[in-house]
Amino acid sequence: MDIIVPIKQVPETSNVRMDPKTGTMIRAGVGTVVNPLDLYAIEAALRLKEAHGGSVTTVTMGPRSAEKALREAIAMGCDGGVLITDRAFAGSDTWVTSYTISQAIKKMGRFDLIVAGERATDGDTGQVGPGIAAWLDLPLATYVAKVEVLRADGASSERALRVERLVEEGYQVLELALPALVTVVKEVAAPRLPTLRGKKRSKAAEIPVWGSQDMDLEVSFLGLKGSPTKVVKVATPKVTRGGTILVADDEEAVSDAVEQLLGFLAERDLLPRRGRA
Amino acid sequence: MSFVWTLAEQHAGRLKEVSFELLSRGRTLADKLDTKLASLVIGDEVDDEQLQELVWRGADEVYSIQDPRLASFVCETYSNLLSHLVKTYQPSVILAAATSTGRTLMPHVAVRVHAGLTADCTELDIEEGTGNLLQTRPAIGGNIMATIKTPDHRPQMATVRPKSSRPLPQDRSRVGKVIAVPLDDWLVDERVVAKGYRSDVQDFVNLEEAEVVVAGGRGMKRAEHFGLLRALAEEFGGAVGATRDAVDRGWIGYPHQVGLSGKTISPRLYVGAGISGAIQHLAGIKTSETIVSINSDPDASLHKVADFGIVGDLFQVLEELRRRLAETSPGEQGTAGRDAGSEK
Ligand SMILES: Cc1cc2nc3c(=O)[nH]c(=O)nc-3n(C[C@H](O)[C@H](O)[C@H](O)COP(=O)(O)OP(=O)(O)OC[C@H]3O[C@@H](n4cnc5c(N)ncnc54)[C@H](O)[C@@H]3O)c2cc1C
Numbered sequence: 001m002d003i004i005v006p007i008k009q010v011p012e013t014s015n016v017r018m019d020p021k022t023g024t025m026i027r028a029g030v031g032t033v034v035n036p037l038d039l040y041a042i043e044a045a046l047r048l049k050e051a052h053g054g055s056v057t058t059v060t061m062g063p064r065s066a067e068k069a070l071r072e073a074i075a076m077g078c079d080g081g082v083l084i085t086d087r088a089f090a091g092s093d094t095w096v097t098s099y100t101i102s103q104a105i106k107k108m109g110r111f112d113l114i115v116a117g118e119r120a121t122d123g124d125t126g127q128v129g130p131g132i133a134a135w136l137d138l139p140l141a142t143y144v145a146k147v148e149v150l151r152a153d154g155a156s157s158e159r160a161l162r163v164e165r166l167v168e169e170g171y172q173v174l175e176l177a178l179p180a181l182v183t184v185v186k187e188v189a190a191p192r193l194p195t196l197r198g199k200k201r202s203k204a205a206e207i208p209v210w211g212s213q214d215m216d217l218e219v220s221f222l223g224l225k226g227s228p229t230k231v232v233k234v235a236t237p238k239v240t241r242g243g244t245i246l247v248a249d250d251e252e253a254v255s256d257a258v259e260q261l262l263g264f265l266a267e268r269d270l271l272p273r274r275g276r277a
Numbered sequence: 278m279s280f281v282w283t284l285a286e287q288h289a290g291r292l293k294e295v296s297f298e299l300l301s302r303g304r305t306l307a308d309k310l311d312t313k314l315a316s317l318v319i320g321d322e323v324d325d326e327q328l329q330e331l332v333w334r335g336a337d338e339v340y341s342i343q344d345p346r347l348a349s350f351v352c353e354t355y356s357n358l359l360s361h362l363v364k365t366y367q368p369s370v371i372l373a374a375a376t377s378t379g380r381t382l383m384p385h386v387a388v389r390v391h392a393g394l395t396a397d398c399t400e401l402d403i404e405e406g407t408g409n410l411l412q413t414r415p416a417i418g419g420n421i422m423a424t425i426k427t428p429d430h431r432p433q434m435a436t437v438r439p440k441s442s443r444p445l446p447q448d449r450s451r452v453g454k455v456i457a458v459p460l461d462d463w464l465v466d467e468r469v470v471a472k473g474y475r476s477d478v479q480d481f482v483n484l485e486e487a488e489v490v491v492a493g494g495r496g497m498k499r500a501e502h503f504g505l506l507r508a509l510a511e512e513f514g515g516a517v518g519a520t521r522d523a524v525d526r527g528w529i530g531y532p533h534q535v536g537l538s539g540k541t542i543s544p545r546l547y548v549g550a551g552i553s554g555a556i557q558h559l560a561g562i563k564t565s566e567t568i569v570s571i572n573s574d575p576d577a578s579l580h581k582v583a584d585f586g587i588v589g590d591l592f593q594v595l596e597e598l599r600r601r602l603a604e605t606s607p608g609e610q611g612t613a614g615r616d617a618g619s620e621k
Contacts, residue, residue, distance in 0.1 A: 037538060094394065095387060121537060122417060124560075125396040127384035130352070134388035139468045140352045142381040145531070159468070164475060166532060167377040168485050169288055172349065173472040180468075186538040187531040228393030232411070233424035241568065241584050247575070248589030257587045258597045261569065264585050268567055270489075270546045272513050272602065 001054035001152055002111045003045040006101050007038040009062050009069040010122040034069045037117035039191035040184050044147060045115045046077045047189055052152040055079045059104055061089060061097060067207050074202035075194035082108060086211040091224025098131025103215045105136065114181040118143060129183040139176040141165055145187040279369035280315050281307040285331060286374055290322035295374040297444030300335035302401055302437060303372055304445060309403040313337040319355055321348035332453035335445050339453065344460040350378045353466030356385040361464060363390045368432045370410055375436035387434050393427030394434040399441050399564060419563035438564055439485060440543045482516045482532050489515025489546045492535055493523055496551015496572065496591055500528040505595045506550065512602050520558050536561035550591040554579025
């Protein structure tokens with residue numbers, strides 16, 4: 001099974017700091033990582049490869065430095081990665097990003113499956129995965145918690161993949177024909193750590209770098225200019241809610257705090273119905 | 278005249294609450310644009326009374342596309358259908374719920390109709406003069422609010438967080454058209470087949486639609502202690518949530534996990550017990566209407582975003598809370614809570 005995993009390099013979320021004056025993210029000194037939710041996609045792909053053979057290739061769109069993300073994926077066990085980077089791609093929204101990555105995937109050649117993370121932790125839209133499926137006209141399953149291959153060598157007319165989607169009502173079961181695209185959630189698999197051997201391989205790996213000239217691209221579909229959506233304003237909401245904080249360090253204080261909490265909930269009409277007068 | 282559309286959502290023939298929430302958003306926009314509001318129902322066996330309720334709660338027109346092949350959400354067929362309707366009727370705005378369905382269908386359709394799409398909006402407005410839709414959404418883990426518009430493309434598409442608005446009251450004097458639209462065979466994509474839902478799942482929880490979520494973290498110390506939270510959740514007719522740490526320790530299942538790598542929720546009331554309030558957890562709860570925090574550490578981050586915080590031992594506080602709630606409702610123990618999960 002030949003699998004492609006589109007990944008994104010994102011700022012480390014655990015220490016995002018905001019400039020209180022400008023309301024922008026302080027990028028200086030903030031490290032970058034592979035989007036944590038993409039690690040689940042990489043892991044799911046590696047396990048499919050281990051069970052059914054084939055290859056796992058990652059692709060990312062970003063600045064030159066995003067090459068590091070591809071090397072991290074190789075260190076985990078991926079076979080290779082493609083970097084798509086060009087100033088013409090800057091400022092892409094999700095429509096444009098999914099277009100550009102789709103064109104790169106077309107150039108990458110034959111594949112059976114695309115596994116993507118559910119969303120990226122910075123943009124947080126979850127729109128690029130479904131967008132790629134739409135561009136490439138691939139059967140799509142999102143929020144996938146379990147993947148099962150029914151027929152690894154299935155002709156494309158057969159439904160060869162069974163997945164479980166974690167949705168509001170439960171786990172929805174879908175069967176899909178291959179090639180297909182799935183986006184996965186944490187439950188699909190716990191990501192492995194890079195191995196020493198993997199790290200060595202990743203250092204030596206050749207990473208193809210493709211710019212706008214290297215792919216078949218419609219120029220009016222690219223970058224900020226091609227993006228249907230435009231950001232018009234960015235504001236910083238107030239960080240705290242300025243709520244009531246009570247200290248309850250002995251029995252009496254606990255009883256008093258709970259009393260006040262009940263009063264607070266009653267005021268907001270949040271008490272259980274049968275608890276009301 | 279280009280309409281405003283909302284996508285109603287159904288499960289097993291029942292319209293979800295969010296279908297009506299979207300109409301109250303859509304009504305405001307349609308009035309500002311001086312146009313009509315239509316609600317699309319894609320599904321199966323949604324009865325006439327429910328279709329009528331969409332009119333009573335704000336729709337001028339209801340397009341009802343019902344077919345056994347639409348009973349469960351399958352993106353390809355839904356997308357073929359919606360893209361076809363968009364190309365035919367050219368609405369100016371489409372709102373859908375930021376649910377597993379809306380967040381899958383909308384980006385798929387946006388690509389195919391060359392439209393701009395904004396995810397997870399918390400505010401929507403119309404720009405004066407241009408009539409453009411102004412879409413505001415939290416970004417970077419809720420640290421900033423970004424306002425986005427789509428000046429040159431139609432429709433303008435947005436997903437909206439469930440529970441971020443209230444449905445309009447039913448106005449039975451409102452009149453509107455309910456129009457049945459057939460599903461043409463060529464729109465059905467047979468490459469994907471829905472096989473129903475897994476039936477062997479223990480303790481599943483519909484967190485996204487719960488009005489009240491009582492969540493526990495590492496401070497709960499043991500799986501058995503989640504029974505305290507289940508009892509409280511049941512009392513409130515709510516559901517039990519958890520942090521990643523609690524889930525990874527095996528105290529409770531992954532469907533309960535809230536946060537960056539779990540579910541995003543906006544209940545009316547969120548109560549967090551023994552939860553530090555890491556940024557990845559907060560990302561999943563920030564748009565909750567009311568946040569209550571119970572944590573012995575006065576410096577816990579969850580206290581900082583709470584509307585009401587108690588610095589104390591969670592076991593004492595939860596025990597007292599349960600005792601007091603039981604007092605106010607003598608003799609009425611144990612009415613069923615919605616989705617409160619299985620009992621220990
Ligand atoms: C990529 C990534 C994704 C992540 N995704 C998620 C996610 O989706 N959801 C999530 O929750 N986390 C997520 N995390 C983990 C997150 O960073 C935190 O580690 C986690 O939320 C902490 O869980 P906790 O609050 O239960 O535990 P802790 O941080 O250990 O907090 C426990 C709290 O309990 C309090 N406490 C202890 N005993 C008592 C007592 N008797 N009474 C009252 N209070 C008590 C302590 O004071 C402490 O504040 C993610 C992390 C990463 C890096």
